[in-house]
Structures are given as C-alpha cells and as structure tokens.
Amino acid sequence: MTDAIRNAIEYLQESRDKIMEDYTELLRFPSIGADPAHADDVRACADWIVSQLEALGFENCESIATDGLPVVYGEWLKAGADKPTVLVYAHYDVQPVDPLPLWHSEPFEAVIRDGKIFARGASDNKAGVWGNLKLFEALLQANGALPVNVKIMFEGEEESGSPSIEAFVEANKERLAADVLLNCDGDFEPDSPQLVYAGRGIVSAEVRVSGPQADIHSGLYGGLVQNPLHVAGKIIGSFHDESGRVLLPGYYDSLNEISATEKERVEAGFQAEEMREGAGVAAFWGETIAPASERATVYPTLDVNGMWGGYQGPGNKTIIPAEAGFKITMRIAPDQDPRVVSQLLKAHVESFATETVSVACSIGEEAWYFQLDTDGPWLEAVQSAIEETVGARAKLVRTGGSIPILGVFNRLIGVPITAFGYGHGEGIHSPNESLDIDAFFISLEAAVRLYQNLGAVEK
Amino acid sequence: MTDAIRNAIEYLQESRDKIMEDYTELLRFPSIGADPAHADDVRACADWIVSQLEALGFENCESIATDGLPVVYGEWLKAGADKPTVLVYAHYDVQPVDPLPLWHSEPFEAVIRDGKIFARGASDNKAGVWGNLKLFEALLQANGALPVNVKIMFEGEEESGSPSIEAFVEANKERLAADVLLNCDGDFEPDSPQLVYAGRGIVSAEVRVSGPQADIHSGLYGGLVQNPLHVAGKIIGSFHDESGRVLLPGYYDSLNEISATEKERVEAGFQAEEMREGAGVAAFWGETIAPASERATVYPTLDVNGMWGGYQGPGNKTIIPAEAGFKITMRIAPDQDPRVVSQLLKAHVESFATETVSVACSIGEEAWYFQLDTDGPWLEAVQSAIEETVGARAKLVRTGGSIPILGVFNRLIGVPITAFGYGHGEGIHSPNESLDIDAFFISLEAAVRLYQNLGAVEK
Numbered sequence: 043m044t045d046a047i048r049n050a051i052e053y054l055q056e057s058r059d060k061i062m063e064d065y066t067e068l069l070r071f072p073s074i075g076a077d078p079a080h081a082d083d084v085r086a087c088a089d090w091i092v093s094q095l096e097a098l099g100f101e102n103c104e105s106i107a108t109d110g111l112p113v114v115y116g117e118w119l120k121a122g123a124d125k126p127t128v129l130v131y132a133h134y135d136v137q138p139v140d141p142l143p144l145w146h147s148e149p150f151e152a153v154i155r156d157g158k159i160f161a162r163g164a165s166d167n168k169a170g171v172w173g174n175l176k177l178f179e180a181l182l183q184a185n186g187a188l189p190v191n192v193k194i195m196f197e198g199e200e201e202s203g204s205p206s207i208e209a210f211v212e213a214n215k216e217r218l219a220a221d222v223l224l225n226c227d228g229d230f231e232p233d234s235p236q237l238v239y240a241g242r243g244i245v246s247a248e249v250r251v252s253g254p255q256a257d258i259h260s261g262l263y264g265g266l267v268q269n270p271l272h273v274a275g276k277i278i279g280s281f282h283d284e285s286g287r288v289l290l291p292g293y294y295d296s297l298n299e300i301s302a303t304e305k306e307r308v309e310a311g312f313q314a315e316e317m318r319e320g321a322g323v324a325a326f327w328g329e330t331i332a333p334a335s336e337r338a339t340v341y342p343t344l345d346v347n348g349m350w351g352g353y354q355g356p357g358n359k360t361i362i363p364a365e366a367g368f369k370i371t372m373r374i375a376p377d378q379d380p381r382v383v384s385q386l387l388k389a390h391v392e393s394f395a396t397e398t399v400s401v402a403c404s405i406g407e408e409a410w411y412f413q414l415d416t417d418g419p420w421l422e423a424v425q426s427a428i429e430e431t432v433g434a435r436a437k438l439v440r441t442g443g444s445i446p447i448l449g450v451f452n453r454l455i456g457v458p459i460t461a462f463g464y465g466h467g468e469g470i471h472s473p474n475e476s477l478d479i480d481a482f483f484i485s486l487e488a489a490v491r492l493y494q495n496l497g498a499v500e501k
Numbered sequence: 502m503t504d505a506i507r508n509a510i511e512y513l514q515e516s517r518d519k520i521m522e523d524y525t526e527l528l529r530f531p532s533i534g535a536d537p538a539h540a541d542d543v544r545a546c547a548d549w550i551v552s553q554l555e556a557l558g559f560e561n562c563e564s565i566a567t568d569g570l571p572v573v574y575g576e577w578l579k580a581g582a583d584k585p586t587v588l589v590y591a592h593y594d595v596q597p598v599d600p601l602p603l604w605h606s607e608p609f610e611a612v613i614r615d616g617k618i619f620a621r622g623a624s625d626n627k628a629g630v631w632g633n634l635k636l637f638e639a640l641l642q643a644n645g646a647l648p649v650n651v652k653i654m655f656e657g658e659e660e661s662g663s664p665s666i667e668a669f670v671e672a673n674k675e676r677l678a679a680d681v682l683l684n685c686d687g688d689f690e691p692d693s694p695q696l697v698y699a700g701r702g703i704v705s706a707e708v709r710v711s712g713p714q715a716d717i718h719s720g721l722y723g724g725l726v727q728n729p730l731h732v733a734g735k736i737i738g739s740f741h742d743e744s745g746r747v748l749l750p751g752y753y754d755s756l757n758e759i760s761a762t763e764k765e766r767v768e769a770g771f772q773a774e775e776m777r778e779g780a781g782v783a784a785f786w787g788e789t790i791a792p793a794s795e796r797a798t799v800y801p802t803l804d805v806n807g808m809w810g811g812y813q814g815p816g817n818k819t820i821i822p823a824e825a826g827f828k829i830t831m832r833i834a835p836d837q838d839p840r841v842v843s844q845l846l847k848a849h850v851e852s853f854a855t856e857t858v859s860v861a862c863s864i865g866e867e868a869w870y871f872q873l874d875t876d877g878p879w880l881e882a883v884q885s886a887i888e889e890t891v892g893a894r895a896k897l898v899r900t901g902g903s904i905p906i907l908g909v910f911n912r913l914i915g916v917p918i919t920a921f922g923y924g925h926g927e928g929i930h931s932p933n934e935s936l937d938i939d940a941f942f943i944s945l946e947a948a949v950r951l952y953q954n955l956g957a958v959e960k
Contacts, residue, residue, distance in 0.1 A: 242720070246817050255781025261701065261902025264802035264832045265745070266776065266793055268786035271805040271827070272741055278734025286727065317725065322714025323857045327727035334725055343723035346730040347820050348811030353828060358705050358865060360830050360902075361806050368730070369812065371819050373723045398782045406817060443720025443819075 049184030050490045054176070054483060061176050062159060062479060066152040068134075068168055069161040075111050075135030076202035084198050087134055088112045091171060091196060098178055100194065106214075108206035111135065111198035115217070118178070119191045126501050127191040128493075129220035129457065131447065132170030132227055133200035136163035137471050144473035158468070158476040165467020165477045170226035171196055173464030173482070177489045189497025193220055197447065200227065203407050204447050211454045221458075221501055222420045223451050228463030230485035235428050235436035237421075237461055239414040242342070242373035244444040245384045246406035249277065249391055250367045253399045257352070257361040267362055268398045271351045274366035277394050277401070281344050286328030288344045290390050293383070297375045300340055307416070309335045311439050339440040342375040342383075371407075373442055380408035410449030412459070420460040423495035427462075431488035462492055508643030509949045513635070513942065520635050521618060521938060525611040527593075527627055528620040534570050534594030535661035543657050546593055547571045550630060550655060557637050559653065565673075567665035570594065570657035574676070577637070578650045585960050586650040587952075588679035588916065590906065591629030591686055592659035595622035596930050603932035617927070617935040624926020624936045629685035630655055632923030632941070636948045648956025652679055656906065659686065662866050663906050670913045680917075680960055681879045682910050687922030689944035694887050694895035696880075696920055698873040701798070701832035703903040704843045705865035708736065708850055709826045712858045716811070716820040726821055727857045730810045733825035736853045736860070740803050745787030747803045749849050755841070756834045759799055766875070768794045770898050798899040801834040801842075830866075832901055839867035869908030871918070879919040882954035886921075890947035921951055 054061070071087035074080040088105040095103040095116035103116035114134065119127070139149040139162050147153040152161035174194070181188050195218065199206055211218060228238070253270035254263070283289055300308070312335035318326060326334050332341050351366030353359035374383050384405040391403040415421045416438060425435045448459060466481035468474075513520070530546035533539040547564040554562040554575035562575035573593065578586070598608040598621050606612040611620035633653070640647050654677065658665055670677060687697065712729035713722070742748055759767070771794035777785065785793050791800050810825030812818035833842050843864040850862040874880045875897060884894045907918060925940035927933075 244720075244819075246819075253782065258780050259902065260802070260804045260806060260830055261703075261832060261900065262797065263776070263780055264804050264830075264901055265787060265790075265796035265800050266785050266901075267780045267782055268745065269804050271808055272737060274808070275734045275737025275740070275805065277738075278731060279736075279738030281734070282731055286724070317722070321717050321722055321726045323712065323726055325856050326725050327855075327857055328724060331724075337724035338721065341724050343719070345719045345723050345728050345821055346734065346811070347719060347818055348813050348822065349730055349733070349825065350809055350813045352805070352807030354807050354809045358828060358830060359806055360703075360705075362804055363807065366808065369817060371719050371723075371817060373720060396786075397784050398786055441720065442723055442725075443718070 044494070046185045047490050047494055050180040051487050053180040053184045054486050054490070058483060062154065065159065065172050068172055069152040069164060070150055072150045073135050073163070073198065074138050075199050076138060081111065084111045084135055088114050088198060091134060092116065094175055095194060098175070098182060108210045110206035113198065113210055114194065114196035116194040117192065118188055121188055121191045121497065124501065125190050125497055126221040126499055127193060127219070128496055129193045129195060129218055129223045130174055131195050131197070131223060131225050132174060133167045133197040134171050135198045135201050136168065137166065137201050141473060146474055154479070157480060158478050160474055160476045162475055164475050165229070165465060166470040166475065167200065167227045169464040169467065169477050169482060173486060173489065174226060177486055177493070180490065181493065189493050193218065200447065207447055208450050208454070211450050215455065218455060222496070223455065223457050223459045225448060225459060225461040226463060228461055229465035229467055230463040230481060230488070231466045232432045232481050232484045235432060235434065236439050237424065237436040238441050239416050239438050241412055241441040241443050241445055242339070242375065243378060243380050243411040243449055244407055244409045244446065245372040245374060245380045245387065247370045247384065247387055248367065248404050248406065249274070249370065250365065250402045251277070251399060252365050254362060254364050256364050260360045260362050263362050268396060269362045270399050271363055271366045273394055273396070273399045273401065274349065274351060274368060277391055278346055278349065278368060285330045287331055288342065290344070290386050292386060293342060296378050296382070297342065298377045300336070300376070305336065307438065308339055308440050309333065311437065312338065339442045340375060342378060343373040345371055347371055373444065374411060376411045376413065378411070380410055384408050407446065409444055409446030410453055412445050412448030412452055414448070414459045414461055418458065419499040420458050420496070423499055424460050424462055424492055427488045427491035427495050430491055431484060462489065464489070503953070505644045506949050506953055509639040510946050512639040512643045513945050513949070517942060521613065524618065524631050527631055528611040528623060529609055531609045532594050532622070532657065533597050534658050535597060540570065543570045543594055547573050547657055550593060551575065553634050554653060557634065557641060567669045569665035572657065572669055573653065573655035575653040576651065577647055580647055580650045580956065583960065584649050584956055585680040585958055586652060586678070587955055588652045588654060588677055588682045589633055590654050590656070590682060590684050591633060592626045592656040593630050594657045594660050595627065596625065596660050600932060605933055613938070616939060617937050619933055619935045621934055623934050624688070624924060625929040625934065626659065626686045628923040628926065628936050628941060632945060632948065633685060636945055636952070639945070639949065640952060648952050652677065659906065666906055667909050667913070670909050674914065677914060681955070682914070682916050682918045684907060684918060684920040685922060687920055688924035688926055689922040689940060689947070690925045691891045691940050691943045694891060694893065695898050696883065696895040697900050698875050698897050700871055700900040700902050700904055701801070701834065702837060702839050702870040702908055703866055703868045703905065704831045704833060704839045704846065706829045706843065706846055707826065707863050707865065708733070708829065709824065709861045710736070710858060711824050713821060713823050715823050719819045719821050722821050727855060728821045729858050730822055730825045732853055732855070732858045732860065733808065733810060733827060736850055737805055737808065737827060744789045746790055747801065749803070749845050751845060752801060752842070755837050756801065757836045759795070759835070764795065766897060767798055767899050768792065770896065771797065798901045799834060801837060802832045804830055806830055832903065833870060835870045835872065837870070839869060843867050866905065868903055868905030869912055871904050871907030871911055873907070873918045873920055877917065878958040879917050879955070882958060883919050883921055883951055886947045886950035886954050889950055890943060921948065923948070
C-alpha cells in the first residue's frame with residue numbers, strides 16, 4: 043500500500059463518525075425531482091452541493107440550469123495534462139416517499155440503526171454524491187492533490203426519467219469532455235460485487251382507444267356500435283406471434299448480432315433456474331427466437347404493462363364502455379434508435395383506428411441502449427481496486443433493464459464508460475431506504491485505490 | 502263504459518289519497534335482494550304482501566321458500582271454469598340505493614313531491630305489486646268479483662338475476678298453470694305507451710388470465726416470460742372479424758331468421774338516428790352482417806364490458822403483470838341455447854392457455870331470449886284497454902336487451918305472454934327513483950279495462 047492510499051484510508055477511518063453525521067445534512071433535502079412541489083428543495087440541494095465542492099477547492103462550481111432541474115457541475119483539473127480526466131456521474135434527486143405510513147422514521151430525518159443509515163436517498167443515489175465528495179476530501183486532506191483531473195456532473199432528474207439531460211449534454215459537450223466517464227449510480231456489495239456493463243434502451247407509450255361518448259347499454263347497442271375494448275384487444279393481440287416474436291414491421295431490422303465472445307459472457311452470467319423460479323412460471327417463452335440469456339438482455343421486447351377499460355368491479359355491468367387504454371414499454375436492442383422504434387409503434391397502433399373508434403398513441407420515454415467497457419485499462423482500474431479491497435473481482439452482468447443517461451453519453455460524448463457504486467443499500471424506491479455504513483466505508487476504501495489506479499492509466 | 506268498469510274506476514279515484522298513503526308501507530321495506538344483509542327485510546316484505554293478498558280474499562297465499570329469496574303466491578279462482586286464468590308476474594325486490602349521498606330524501610321513507618312519489622322501488626317494481634293489489638281491491642269492492650281467475654307470482658330476486666326462479670318454476674308448474682302470463686314488470690307512459698314484445702337472451706362470463714406469480718420487472722424478464730395481458734389481448738382480439746361478425750365457431754349455427762313480417766316490424770320500430778346520436782358515434786358498425794335494426798335486436802352479440810390488468814395509474818410501471826381479466830356479456834338470438842353458447846365461449850377462451858399462462862372462464866348468467874304474443878286476443882285485450890284510456894295503442898318494440906324470467910316462462914310453461922306496466926317511473930336503478938302519481942292512476946284505469954277485456958277472451 044502506498045503512502046497516498048494509506049493516508050487517505052486513515053483519514054476516512056478517523057472521520058467516519060463525522061462523515062455520517064454530516065451526511066444527514068445532505069439527506070435532509072427532500073429533493074424529489076418528480077414532484078413539482080419540491081422543485082425548490084431540489085434547487086436548494088444543488089446549491090448546497092455546489093458549496094461543498096467549493097469548500098473542497100473545486101473550480102467553476104455551478105448549479106447549471108436546464109429545461110428542468112439543475113445539474114451540479116464542478117472541476118478539479120490540477121493533476122496535470124498528462125493525467126486522465128474523469129467525468130463523475132451521480133444524481134442527487136430522490137424517489138418520492140409514499141407510502142409514507144410504512145416508514146419507521148421520517149424519510150428526510152436520517153436515523154442510524156443496526157449499522158445502517160435510514161433516509162430516502164441514503165443509497166439511491168446520494169451515496170454516490172456523498173461518497174465522491176468525501177473521497178475527494180480524504181485524498182486532498184491526506185495528499186494535497188487528486189491522482190486525476192475530475193469533472194463532476196450530478197443530475198437532479200434521474201428519478202423522473204432525465205427529460206432534460208440529452209439537451210444538457212448536447213449543449214455542454216466541451217465542458218464535459220473527459221477520458222472516461224465513471225458512473226457512480228449503483229450499488230457496492232462487498233460480499234458479491236457486480237458490475238452492470240450493458241443494458242437495453244427503452245421506449246414507453248400510452249394508448250387510448252375511444253368509442254361511444256359514454257358507456258352505453260350492451261343490450262340496446264350490442265351488435266350496433268363498435269366496442270373500443272375489442273379494438274384494444276386486437277391491437278394488443280397484434281404485437282406478438284405465437285412464438286413470442288414481436289410483429290411490428292421492421293422491428294428487428296436494425297438488430298445487430300452480438301459477438302461470439304459476448305454471447306458466451308451473456309450466457310455465463312445468466313441464472314436461468316433462479317430467474318425462472320423468481321418469476322414463478324413453468325417455463326420461459328420464446329425459445330425459437332434466441333437463447334433465453336440473449337432474449338432477456340439483448341433482444342428487443344414489447345410488453346403491455348397495464349390495461350383498463352369499462353367495468354372492473356364485482357358482478358356484471360352490461361355496457362359497451364366508452365374508452366379503453368393500455369401502457370407499453372419496449373426494451374430495445376443495441377443500435378436500435380428509440381425515435382425510429384417509437385414511430386414504428388405509433389404508426390402500427392394508430393392504424394387500428396376505424397370510422398367509429400379512435401386510437402391515440404402517445405410516446406413517453408425514448409432512450410438508447412448503453413454499453414460500458416468490458417475490458418481495457420478503465421475497467422481494470424475498477425476491478426483491481428475492488429479485488430484488492432474485498433478479495434474478489436466484480437462479476438460482469440448484462441441487464442435487460444435500461445439506464446437512459448448512459449445511452450446519452452455513449453451516443454453524444456462517445457467516451458469510454460466504467461462504473462463504481464457506493465453502497466450497499468436496501469429499500470431503494472421503497473419505504474425505509476437505508477445504506478449499510480460498513481459497506482459504504484469499504485467502498486470508500488476501494489474508491490481510494492480506484493482513483494490511484496485511474497491516475498496510472500496512460501491517456 | 503259498463504257499470505263494473507265505472508264502479509271500479511270511481512273506487513280508485515275516491516281512494517287515491519289513501520292508496521298513495523298506504524303505498525308508503527310497502528315502500529318502507531328495504532327489500533334489496535342482492536344484498537345478503539337485507540335478506541330478512543326481503544322476507545318481511547314478502548310476508549306483508551301475503552297478508553295484503555289474504556285481506557283481499559285471495560286463497561292459498563304463501564311466501565314460498567326457494568333456494569334464494571321467497572316467491573309470493575296467492576290465487577283467486579272464483580271467476581268460473583269458463584273464464585281464463587291469468588298468471589300475474591311482478592317483483593317486490595329492489596335495486597341497491599348507492600350512491601346514497603345523491604338521494605334528496607331517504608330511499609325507504611317515501612316522499613310525495615311535484616306529483617311524484619320518491620322511494621327506491623317506487624316504480625321498479627313495487628308499482629307492479631301495488632298496482633295489482635289495488636286493482637283487485639277496486640274490482641272486488643266495486644263488483645264483488647274479478648272478471649278472471651288470477652294467480653299471483655311476485656318474485657324477490659329479479660334485481661339479482663333471478664338465480665332461483667328457473668328451479669322454482671320447474672317445481673311449481675302445476676300451481677302456475679294458466680291461460681296467459683301477464684308481465685307487470687314495466688313502465689306505462691300515457692303520452693307514448695310502448696310494449697316490449699321480444700328480446701335477446703344473455704350469457705355472461707368472467708375470464709382470468711394468469712402468468713407469473715407476481716408482477717415482475719419488464720427489464721429483467723421482458724422477452725423471457727409470457728405476459729398474461731398479451732394473451733388476454735389475443736383472446737379479446739379473436740372474438741370478432743373486421744366486419745363485426747363474432748368468430749366463435751358455430752356461433753350462428755342455431756340462429757333462425759325472423760319472418761318477413763317481423764323484419765318489417767323490427768325495422769319500423771327502430772330509431773336509427775336517435776340511437777346513433779345517443780351513442781355519440783359517427784356510424785354504426787357491422788353493416789355487412791344484417792340491417793342495423795336486426796343487429797340491435799335479433800342477432801347475437803359478444804361484448805367485453807370491462808378489462809383490467811397491471812398498472813393503471815399515471816406514468817409508467819415497468820412490469821410484466823401477474824394477471825389480467827375481463828368480463829363478457831353475449832346477447833343471444835331466438836332459439837340459441839344459452840348453455841350451448843356458454844360452453845362454446847368457455848372452450849374457445851380456454852383454448853388460449855399455454856404452458857406458462859393459464860386461462861379460466863367462469864360462466865355467470867345463462868338466460869334464453871323471450872317472446873310475447875304480437876297478435877291474438879291477449880295482446881288485443883291490452884291494446885284496446887290502453888287505447889280506450891289514453892287514445893292510442895302501445896307501440897310494439899323489440900329490444901336487444903334481456904328479460905330472463907320471460908325466457909323461463911316461454912320455455913318451461915309455454916303459456917302465451919303479454920305485458921302491462923304500472924307507471925310512469927323515473928330514476929330506475931338510480932338515486933331519487935320516483936313514480937308519477939297521475940300516470941299511475943291512469944294505468945290503474947287502463948288495468949280495470951284490461952281485466953274486463955281478459956275476462957271476455959274465450960279460453
């Protein structure tokens with residue numbers, strides 16, 4: 043262990059109580075980005091983080107306005123031109139707190155209990171913000187400098203789908219220029235570290251199918267007036283063939299096969315039996331399309347997440363309902379353009395309109411797939427730091443889920459991306475969110491090594 | 502006007518205030534047959550009606566137990582063997598009262614206001630019970646006898662789908678034997694009298710489509726696990742072709758064409774433009790199957806009355822839902838056996854089950870179409886009584902709706918059926934149900950003539 047590392051780790055160990063005590067200040071901001079009533083709280087939280095960065099000696103610190111909520115920016119560029127520049131991403135907005143009655147303590151008054159700190163955002167993702175701030179503090183206090191140049195980008199809209207981030211990144215390409223992006227929105231479990239290296243994009247939509255002006259009597263009008271629920275059924279029924287293949291015309295046109303190496307990695311990381319038991323189904327579905335591991339992570343999907351229309355209570359109500367609706371999310375494959383996919387969906391769905399039933403498909407989220415480095419020096423910097431700290435390297439996992447912000451960086455910045463999470467958390471997006479304090483300090487120790495490793499990567 | 506008619510009408514006019522005052526006693530029973538909490542109220546109401554029939558001199562009066570709620574029976578058979586026997590049907594159970602806050606007065610404490618009496622059941626169908634009781638009282642007081650033999654059958658389960666009536670009728674065929682059935686569950690509007698002479702049968706069903714054991718993440722499982730909402734969509738989408746024809750195999754096999762005369766009558770009674778405006782649609786649907794008038798009244802239908810599954814709130818929830826469901830009613834044509842139709846539906850729906858998604862179709866109501874006389878002496882007795890009282894004959898209307906009890910009589914008793922309603926009512930099945938008192942007494946006057954006319958029909 044070098045002196046620089048030892049000094050920083052000692053600083054963190056000695057400051058442990060104060061670090062957790064000060065963390066409650068950050069956790070006190072109800073920075074619920076999705077709730078307009080909390081917009082001022084989100085902005086106040088951004089300002090507070092800016093002041094923390096300034097106190098550390100970061101420069102050009104700013105709460106940068108966007109079309110929505112601000113991005114916190116700050117930079118420390120004194121490591122020298124021969125050292126890499128690391129763009130650090132985390133988000134300081136948090137999920138809503140409901141159902142509030144299920145919380146055992148106030149969501150924004152942090153409480154330490156059983157080695158965990160309980161508060162909304164304690165893990166997701168104020169741990170990413172606070173972990174970085176305290177890491178830089180430790181490195182600067184112990185060694186007077188950081189091993190790399192650092193640019194901070196902390197977002198305030200992650201939990202509401204990052205609606206402003208694409209325009210922000212587009213408008214700030216120069217300011218955000220870096221050699222590597224380090225995504226700190228994630229978890230760190232010392233016993234079984236994982237690293238999600240790729241995922242699918244996402245397109246979401248909501249469909250409204252409207253017929254008669256009000257619910258009408260199915261005895262008087264049955265056979266005479268087209269029922270919007272029947273049209274909704276025809277649309278939903280049109281999405282897949284019997285084997286599970288999505289029937290949207292051209293949906294698979296831009297699907298690039300993954301490499302043989304990648305197929306092996308995906309297959310190796312796929313826990314078929316665990317997944318099947320988790321879903322509680324007798325078998326998977328769609329076997330003729332591709333192996334299960336690839337269908338779950340690489341191939342594009344289309345799922346109806348909810349549907350409704352007419353009478354849903356007990357017994358009968360003999361009506362032709364006025365309206366039906368359903369919600370869709372599509373997970374899209376590498377290289378599929380979400381804007382193309384969404385228009386494909388919209389055109390297909392709306393083609394079911396008739397003279398007497400209207401169909402409107404409104405598109406919600408449109409996000410690209412993402413891809414982190416699966417080898418090379420940036421990933422090695424992360425893996426060796428983790429290995430040296432907890433004795434094992436992180437398992438590389440491909441997810442079927444989506445991290446829209448990484449897709450934006452992939453496409454607009456084109457910078458290599460790697461990831462490191464501060465954790466370990468529980469109750470994310472649920473009541474009684476918490477952060478395991480031991481795991482948090484283990485991840486800080488690993489982060490000290492990570493930044494040293496990053497400083498040793500040749501540009 | 503004969504003395505017998507004049508005497509009875511004078512009695513009714515003189516007793517008008519007392520008749521309405523006493524009516525509040527019948528209206529006081531909360532005889533909500535669909536609500537098990539009110540079963541004793543329904544039985545108390547039946548007992549009270551039995552006592553009224555006994556006081557009139559009816560014989561063998563009884564509240565007859567069924568598998569559900571009792572049928573009130575009573576008979577007056579002293580008109581002589583050469584006179585027809587009329588089986589009078591009405592029902593004394595009432596609809597639930599919710600939403601209670603919308604009532605301007607207590608539903609079971611009748612209030613007279615603006616020439617109307619307001620109470621739950623004031624029109625539907627305690628007016629049918631009370632109209633007959635007071636008519637018999639007037640005829641007996643004024644003339645000492647009824648012009649026909651009368652058997653009373655007042656049901657207590659009409660508003661909950663008459664679940665016990667078929668078994669009851671089957672078990673009491675001899676007791677119910679008559680020359681004509683007079684259905685008094687209906688309305689009487691002096692300004693534009695109508696008589697519904699035929700309607701469709703009905704089959705209802707509820708379908709449950711079950712997949713994963715709980716809602717699961719659409720990112721992790723999308724493409725891997727079959728989504729029950731997709732299967733529900735395929736089933737709903739399978740019911741009709743593009744022209745609106747129901748695609749159940751064999752669904753039209755037992756459909757008998759109606760006669761040319763009947764086609765003309767159906768067409769004459771069909772208000773196309775009013776119907777279209779009432780539904781608020783640009784056009785009807787299914788024009789290639791049959792004329793609109795017949796599609797709305799004769800041809801069988803299949804409508805999804807409600808559907809549900811997964812997330813229905815604002816925004817997105819990225820899930821593959823555990824379950825979907827929907828409700829169906831089918832209006833069935835003359836001669837279609839509801840038990841055959843229901844099995845056809847069940848077999849078709851359940852054929853969509855897969856290895857990983859189960860489909861269960863449970864059948865609810867199964868009722869035959871019904872058909873009243875459209876000519877002959879019984880109808881003429883009704884029509885001439887109405888014409889003499891209000892100056893116009895009732896318009897004969899075929900409905901697309903269902904009156905299950907009449908289908909039971911058609912099939913099990915095989916007796917000619919005609920109809921006469923006591924009314925006119927408003928707010929049926931809604932808050933602030935009322936009966937127009939003037940119209941009620943006009944219908945009583947017509948009923949006096951009706952019973953005289955029935956007494957003149959040769960057996």
